[in-house]
Amino acid sequence: MDLLLLLVQGLNGLQLGIMLFLMAAGLTLVFGIMNVVNLAHGSLYMVGAYLAAAFQEWTGSFVLAVLLALPVTALVGVLVELVAIRALYPRDHLDQVLATFGLILFFNELVRIVWGKASRFMALPAGLAGHVQLVPGVRYPAYRLVIVAVGLLVAASLYVLITRTRVGMLIRAGASNRTMVSALGVNVRLLFTLVFGLGAALAGLAGLMAGPIVSIESGMGEPVLILTFVVIVIGGIGSIRGAFVAAVLVGFVDTIGRAFLPPLLGAILSPQTANQAGPALASVLIYVLMAGVLAFRPEGLFPARTG
Amino acid sequence: MRRIGGLVLCALVLAAWPAAAADRVKVGFIATFSGPIGLLGQHMHDGFLLGIEHSGGKLGGLATEVAKEDDQLKPDVGLQVARKLLEKDRVDIVVGTIFSNVMMAIYKPVVDSKTFLISPNAGPSPIAGAQCSPWFFSASWQNDGAHEAMGKHVQDKGLRRVYLIAPNYQAGKDALAGFKRYYKGEILGEVYTAINQPDYSAELTQLRAAKPDALYVFQPGGMGVNFVKQYAQAGLMQEIPLFSAFTVEETTLKGIGDAAVGAYGTAFWTPDLDNPVSKRFVADFEKKYGYTPSLYAAQAYDTALLIDSGIKAVNGRLDDKEGLRAAFRKADFKSVRGPFRYNTNHFPIENFYVYQVVKDASGKLKLENRGVVLTNHSDVYAKDCPMKW
Numbered sequence: 001m002d003l004l005l006l007l008v009q010g011l012n013g014l015q016l017g018i019m020l021f022l023m024a025a026g027l028t029l030v031f032g033i034m035n036v037v038n039l040a041h042g043s044l045y046m047v048g049a050y051l052a053a054a055f056q057e058w059t060g061s062f063v064l065a066v067l068l069a070l071p072v073t074a075l076v077g078v079l080v081e082l083v084a085i086r087a088l089y090p091r092d093h094l095d096q097v098l099a100t101f102g103l104i105l106f107f108n109e110l111v112r113i114v115w116g117k118a119s120r121f122m123a124l125p126a127g128l129a130g131h132v133q134l135v136p137g138v139r140y141p142a143y144r145l146v147i148v149a150v151g152l153l154v155a156a157s158l159y160v161l162i163t164r165t166r167v168g169m170l171i172r173a174g175a176s177n178r179t180m181v182s183a184l185g186v187n188v189r190l191l192f193t194l195v196f197g198l199g200a201a202l203a204g205l206a207g208l209m210a211g212p213i214v215s216i217e218s219g220m221g222e223p224v225l226i227l228t229f230v231v232i233v234i235g236g237i238g239s240i241r242g243a244f245v246a247a248v249l250v251g252f253v254d255t256i257g258r259a260f261l262p263p264l265l266g267a268i269l270s271p272q273t274a275n276q277a278g279p280a281l282a283s284v285l286i287y288v289l290m291a292g293v294l295a296f297r298p299e300g301l302f303p304a305r306t307g
Numbered sequence: 308m309r310r311i312g313g314l315v316l317c318a319l320v321l322a323a324w325p326a327a328a329a330d331r332v333k334v335g336f337i338a339t340f341s342g343p344i345g346l347l348g349q350h351m352h353d354g355f356l357l358g359i360e361h362s363g364g365k366l367g368g369l370a371t372e373v374a375k376e377d378d379q380l381k382p383d384v385g386l387q388v389a390r391k392l393l394e395k396d397r398v399d400i401v402v403g404t405i406f407s408n409v410m411m412a413i414y415k416p417v418v419d420s421k422t423f424l425i426s427p428n429a430g431p432s433p434i435a436g437a438q439c440s441p442w443f444f445s446a447s448w449q450n451d452g453a454h455e456a457m458g459k460h461v462q463d464k465g466l467r468r469v470y471l472i473a474p475n476y477q478a479g480k481d482a483l484a485g486f487k488r489y490y491k492g493e494i495l496g497e498v499y500t501a502i503n504q505p506d507y508s509a510e511l512t513q514l515r516a517a518k519p520d521a522l523y524v525f526q527p528g529g530m531g532v533n534f535v536k537q538y539a540q541a542g543l544m545q546e547i548p549l550f551s552a553f554t555v556e557e558t559t560l561k562g563i564g565d566a567a568v569g570a571y572g573t574a575f576w577t578p579d580l581d582n583p584v585s586k587r588f589v590a591d592f593e594k595k596y597g598y599t600p601s602l603y604a605a606q607a608y609d610t611a612l613l614i615d616s617g618i619k620a621v622n623g624r625l626d627d628k629e630g631l632r633a634a635f636r637k638a639d640f641k642s643v644r645g646p647f648r649y650n651t652n653h654f655p656i657e658n659f660y661v662y663q664v665v666k667d668a669s670g671k672l673k674l675e676n677r678g679v680v681l682t683n684h685s686d687v688y689a690k691d692c693p694m695k696w
Contacts, residue, residue, distance in 0.1 A: 119562025
C-alpha cells in the first residue's frame with residue numbers, strides 16, 4: 001500500500017474527525033450536563049452554514065461572515081434554550097426526542113422560507129482556495145488544513161476552559177452530578193443556558209466551516225447529527241476528552257474504511273460480490289465500532305457521569 | 308303516462324351522456340415538494356403550469372384543474388396521495404413522479420385503475436420492459452438514456468481508463484450499468500458512496516491515486532453539489548475531466564458555483580437548444596419565474612403539451628380512453644426537444660446531447676450544448692415489452 005496515499009487518507013480522517021469533534025463537544029455537554037437529548041443540534045449546524053453564506057453575500061468577505069455568523073448562531077441557540085429546551089429538563093428522554101425532532105422540522109422549513117429551496121452557495125476565501133505541498137508529491141487543499149488547525153485550536157481552548165477556569169469546573173461538576181451542584185447554590189439555570197449557547201456556537205462553527213465545501217441546503221444537519229451521536233456514545237456522554245478521542249477515531253475508521261475496504265474485499269472476493277458488499281460494509285463500519293466499544297465499555301471510553 | 312315519458316326522457320339523457328364532452332379536466336400532479344429534492348418539484352410544477360399557459364390556459368380546450376400533491380420522496384406517501392387523487396379527487400390523468408422508488412409504488416395502482424399515468428421524470432427499467440402498460444406514457448426518458456449517452460461519448464473520445472462513482476442505491480447502480488453498456492474501455496474503479504454523504508475526501512483521494520483518464524459520476528441533488536465542490540477544491544477538475552449525468556445541471560449549478568466550470572454532462576435537452584419551441588419556453592420561463600429552467604422543468608412542460616395534444620385529438624371526450632391512447636401515441640405536438648415520437652413501450656425515441664458548464668460574458672454559469680451523442684435513441688428494454696401497435 002502506497003505510504004503517501006495512507007498519509008493523505010490519514011489526514012482526511014483527521015480532518016473529518018476534527019469537524020465531528022466540534023459537533024460532538026457541544027452535544028455531549030448538553031447531553032451530559034443538562035441530560036437533554038438535543039436532536040436540533042444538527043439544525044444549529046445548518047443555521048450556522050446558512051447565516052455564514054448570507055453574511056458573505058451581504059458583506060462580500062469570508063472573514064466578516066465568520067465573525068458575524070458565530071455570535072448570531074450562539075444567540076439562536078440561546079433563544080432555542082429559553083423557548084424550547086428549558087421546558088424539557090424535567091421530562092424524560094422520549095419527550096425530549098419528540099420535541100427536538102419537532103425543532104428539526106421547524107428549522108428545516110424556516111431556512112426554506114427565508115432562503116428558498118435551492119442550495120445556497122458559499123465561496124472559499126481566495127487565499128485558502130489553493131493547495132499546499134506537504135511532502136513532495138502530496139498536494140492537500142489548504143482550506144482543509146485550516147479546518148484541522150481551527151479544530152485543534154478550539155479543542156485546546158475548550159480544554160483550558162474546562163480544566164482551568166471556574167466555569168469549566170462548574171461544567172465538569174454539573175456533568176458529574178447535577179443535583180449536587182444545584183444543591184450547592186450554583187445558578188444552574190444560567191449555567192445551562194451558557195452551556196447550550198456554547199454548544200450552539202460550536203455547532204455553528206462546524207457549519208460555517210463546512211459551508212464552502214458541502215451543499216448548504218435544508219436538512220444538511222441530519223447526516224452529520226447521526227455521526228455525532230455515534231461519536232458521543234463511543235466517547236462517553238459528558239466528556240470533552242471522550243468526544244475528542246472518539247471523533248478522531250470515528251473520522252479515521254470511516255475514512256480508511258471507505259477508502260481501503262472495498263479494494264481489499266475486491267482482492268479476496270469476486271468483483272461482483274465486492275461491489276455489493278464493499279460499500280455496504282464501509283458505511284456500517286463506524287456502527288460496528290460503536291457496538292464493539294459498547295460491548296466492552298457500556299459507558300463509553302471516558303465516561304463523565306458519577307451521579 | 309307522464310311517468311313513462313319522464314323515464315323515457317331519463318333513458319335518452321343517460322344514453323346520450325357518454326358522447327358528451329367533459330367541461331373540465333382534472334390532473335393529479337405528484338412530485339416531491341419537500342426536502343432537498345423539493346427544488347426539482349418546484350421546477351417541474353412551474354414548467355407544467357407554463358405548458359398549460361402556452362396551450363391557451365387550458366388543456367385540449369378544457370378548463371384545467373391541477374391537484375398538486377407532495378410525495379415527500381417516500382413510496383408509501385406517494386401511494387397514499389395517488390390513492391387520494393384516484394378515489395377522492397377522481398382525477399382524469401395522473402402526472403408523476405420524480406424518483407423511481409415512488410414511481411414503482413404508484414405505478415400498478417394507477418394503471419390498474421385504468422387512469423392514464425404520464426411520467427414527467429422517472430423512467431425505471433421494469434416499466435419500460437416487461438411491466439409496460441397501455442395506460443402509462445413517459446414524457447421524459449428511460450433512466451438509462453443519459454448514462455448510455457455519456458458512456459458512448461467517453462468511448463468516442465478515446466478515453467480508455469475511467470473511474471466510476473455513484474451513490475449506493477438502485478438508480479446509482481443503474482447509472483453505472485447504463486454507462487458500461489456503451490463504454491468498452493478499462494474501468495479502474497467502481498465506487499459506491501453513501502446516500503447524503505457529506506464528505507468525499509476519502510473517495511477523491513483514492514480516485515487521484517488511481518490516475519484515470521476521466522471520471523464518470525452520478526450524484527443527484529445535494530450530493531452533486533457536495534461532490535463537485537469538493538472535486539474542484541481538491542484541484543481535480545484540471546487534472547481529471549469530470550463527466551456526469553444529473554449531477555451538474557440548472558438545479559445544482561447555483562449551489563456549486565464556479566467550481567462547476569469545465570464539467571461535462573449529458574441530457575435529452577439543454578436550455579440553449581436551437582428550436583423555436585425550446586427558445587420560447589426558456590424565454591417565457593425566465594420572464595415568468597425569474598430563473599433558468601432545468602431539464603426537469605422542460606420535461607414537465609412537454610408533459611402538459613402532450614396532454615393538451617391528446618385531449619384536443621378526442622375533442623375533449625375524456626372517457627374515450629382508446630382515442631386518448633391513440634392520440635398520446637401519435638404525440639402530435641411540438642416538443643422542446645424537437646421531433647418527438649414514441650417507442651412501442653411508450654417511452655420517447657429521442658436524441659441525447661453532451662454539454663459543458665461554461666461561464667458566459669456576464670459571469671453567469673450556463674450549460675453549453677456540445678452536440679448530439681445518441682440520435683433517435685431507444686432504450687434496451689423495449690424488446691421485453693409485449694405491447695405492439
